[in-house]
Amino acid sequence: MSGERTYVAADLGASSGRVVAGRLDGDRLVTREVHRFPNGGIRVRAGRRQVLHWDVLALFEGIVTGLRAAAREAAHEAGHEKEHSIAGVGIDSWAVDYGLLDADGALLGNPVNYRDPRTDGIAEQVFAHLPAATLYARNGLQVQPFNTIFQLVAAAGTAQTDAARRLLLLPDLLGYWLTGAEVAEVTNASTTGLLDVASRTWATDVLDGVRNAFGLDVAPLLPRLVEPGTVVGTVDPEQLPGAGDSVPLVAVGSHDTASAVAAVPAGRPDFAYISCGTWSLVGLELDHPVLTEASRAANFTNELGIDGTVRYLRNVMGLWLLQESIRTWEDAGEQVDLASLLAAAADVPPLGCVVDVDDPVFFPPGDMPARIAEVARAAGEPVPQSRAELVRCILDSLALAYRRAIRRAAELSGHDVSVVHVVGGGGRNDLLCRLTADATGLPVVAGPAEGTAIGNLLVQARALGDLDGGLPRIREVVAASVADELRRYDPPASRLDWDAAEARLP
Secondary structure, three states: OOOOOOEEEEEEOOOEEEEEEEEEEOOEEEEEEEEEEEOOEEEEEEOOEEEEEEOHHHHHHHHHHHHHHHHHHHHHHHOOOHHHOOOEEEEEEOOOOEEEEOOOOOEOOOOEOOOOHHHOOHHHHHHHHOOHHHHHHHHOOOOOOOOHHHHHHHOOOOHHHHHOOEEEEHHHHHHHHHHOOOEEEHHHHOOOOOEEOOOOEEOHHHHHHHHHHHOOOOHHHOOEEEOOOEEEEEOOOOOOOOOOOOOEEEEOOOEHHHHHHHOOOOOOOOEEEEEEOOOEEEEEEEOOOOOOHHHHHOOOEEEEOHHHOEEEEEEEOOOHHHHHHHHHHHHOOOOOOHHHHHHHHHOOOOOOOOOOOOOHHHOOOOOHHHHHHHHHHHOOOOOOOOHHHHHHHHHHHHHHHHHHHHHHHHHHHOOOOOEEEEEOHHHHOHHHHHHHHHHHOOOEEEOOOOHHHHHHHHHHHHHOOOOOOOHHHHHHHHHHHOOOOOEEEOOOOOOOOHHHHHHOOO
């Protein structure tokens, strides 16, 4: 890689983590993946039931291994002493999940995975004491069963919760182990349901309500909030031997979607985005939250972004349906070639079967093909008879969900949309991108696939003085860096009847 100063991004996803190094070379960011490691839920017994956890110690080991590899490479390539090999580190991950520390600063058990069913029915219990409309007016948050506020209420009265002194969201927990700094970065904190989304501060009235209704005093557990671009501490030299004692950890957009949206290579503000991976986050970038009753009824969320922005979006179940289908087939001993499967799906007649991808039945791990067939059957849709038909059903249904989310977001916010940017691994799915252009009637620009790591790295570079300007400047660098990767899909002149397909859904 070119340049003098290397930044390192630890980017954690639900199925894998990776460490990516990057250097600025003029107006371009040059990146390289230096380490990748697996991730996934692990079930272990807790009393009478099995609980789905994350193996957070393995995640930390993967990050440290990657940081050390990046330091060695950077020192070798730059020809400098090792003390100058890494300029900064940033960590991003999924949202809502957290770890609890005791009074000695030790972790009280592995964090629970957001797909664990402990929160079943909890939202209704919370709303019985804290009305949904009242909460939305403060936190602006889409109701999802795994929101941190519901996880905490589900855990109220447990031994772990009673022993807790500090709550750290997952990327902040990993950062604490690197630096000793206890913070909450706001883009991730905005997914908890405990933040005042308008003031970007903890919502004291919500915290009071939780304490009064459930006897759960969360406020003392919460650390100070920091904005993206804040240097929160320096990496412990024992974790990064030979790299010196002043490698800064920068709070980036630690919610991976915040980093991904920062890397949207848009040259104008009237864009919609789809951060497309296991989940699809579909929405707009705004200057202010939308806290209307209509927005709440439509279940849109206001998550905080970089430079004071708001990510106004809906969670769509995403490629989870495809991933779980493939896992189901492979667990049955069948071989699956994704490229061949997508090619076969492209030849299937369009919109033959569509389902509501956000049906809660699709949320837990399990036999996804059987669930899709059952939902289709119950809705009177033709049941897919082959793998290709099932994959086409998933992709048609996702494109339909994207269309509905983008149109509704524009309507509720009064924000015009002229183009859709697809960032993340889903941008490599040619069929899905073509279907999205057809469904929305808008041009789709796919890429960068590694947007989350790119956004992470550029926020670090700006925070530490190697890049000037705001989000438009970051996006200029992104566009220059990935120009050869970007692909554009224009809506075809003869388009499918998506209106009729949408009318078939609940």
